[in-house]
Amino acid sequence: MHKADSIYEDEPDVVYDFPRAYLKAMQEAVGDWIVYYEPAKAGPRGYFAVAKIAQVFPKPGVDGRFLALIEPESFLPFDVEVPRLVEGRPLEAALTEEDGSAKRGGAVQLAVRRLPEADFARIVNLGLPQDLEQMEATRYSPAGYEIAEGAQIFERPVLEPLTRRPYRDVAFRRKVREAYGYRCAMSGLMLRNGGGRPEVQAAHIRPVENQGSDSVRNGLALSGTLHWMFDRGLISVADDCETILVSHNKVPGDVVSRLLSPGGKLLKPEDPRNVPHPENLRWHRENVFGRVLTAEPAPWG
Structure with a gap:
């Protein structure tokens, strides 16, 4: 979770500043990919970027706080910011009630959450469509970008x-x-x-x-x-x-x-x-x- 006006020393493409409460989860994320999420009180963006954690270490001179370095060349903003809810349902299983509605409190307020692979893939594919290169290549062509009727986009690993x-x-x-x-x-x-x-x-x-x-x-x-x-x-x-x-x-x-x-x-x-x-x-x-x-x-x- 990241807010543009955060009081912490966050630079989404460089470093993430977090308290000890999330240390175990962040250590487990080293070498793995993360999704950045803007909380509702901070703005309308929802999910807005992806990156990879390179290492985690104590923040110099600040007791109880830690820094997660972002792996160079990994940060990438979403082409389309992904909303928190799609058709009224959250994109994360941990934020979803049994009836499909959005939970309130609890995991919703966590600054760091574990994200199942299926949720990660769904969010990334919404924010960064796999056919983005084709979309851009035909963006200004007279016919525009269209998918032939019945054609399916080849699903590559996310x-x-x-x-x-x-x-x-x-x-x-x-x-x-x-x-x-x-x-x-x-x-x-x-x-x-x-x-x-x-x-x-x-x-x-x-x-x-x-x-x-x-x-x-x-x-x-x-x-x-x-x-x-x-x-x-x-x-x-x-x-x-x-x-x-x-x-x-x-x-x-x-x-x-x-x-x-x-x-x-x-x-x-x-x-x-x-x-x-x-x-x-x-x-x-x-x-x-x-x-x-x-x-x-x-x-x-």
Whole structure:
């Protein structure tokens, strides 16, 4: 269970902070997958992401509290947030009365619950459809996405999509572009091709190969040229998390004026839960910005 305004030091894609009461359950979860759930008092999201626990250890300097580290590259937000009830029935057996209605109190209030494999599979398949890649590939085609009458989607093991990079890239791209309203975070432009397909791309701030996550907070929606510049250290974001930095000795001034928004400020998602995490931006400034030279020809000619 996670609340966006939690008083604990939770970063869903990095670490989960919890009290001793849940230590045994969390230790048993090491090496296994978890689902994040938002309690009703905190907001409407229900089940909203999946991740894998790497290790559990005492929280330094705080008696009675512990930290669960999230395995790098495992966190993935759901494409569609899964409601707490479907047709009036809970998705978890532990939260369901014999007549199918939702229980009150008891297990409902537990911050950590054990989830049977069948419940886990059902929730994940609702939040991350197995055919997500096909859905995205045909999203802007004239015919749209349809399943032929009588056809059945091949049911793969539920963990297969979660561990496949192509699937995760599609899921990440869909969530990041949606978070920014399909606008480039640095130019402010929302460009679409003749078929209505958004031209904006999804960039990882901290690359996956450098233990960056697939959280929206580790992403920026950028045009193709600005994505290229960001990945090669020609542009970044200052420690105020909004001023766009430019490597002026490598990028001509007229290029800056053509590509970036006049104010030189980052466009942020409307939902504050999706804004870039300061630590991810800091990593990019310290490890990429101004340090990467490329022999590739610049896309602006």
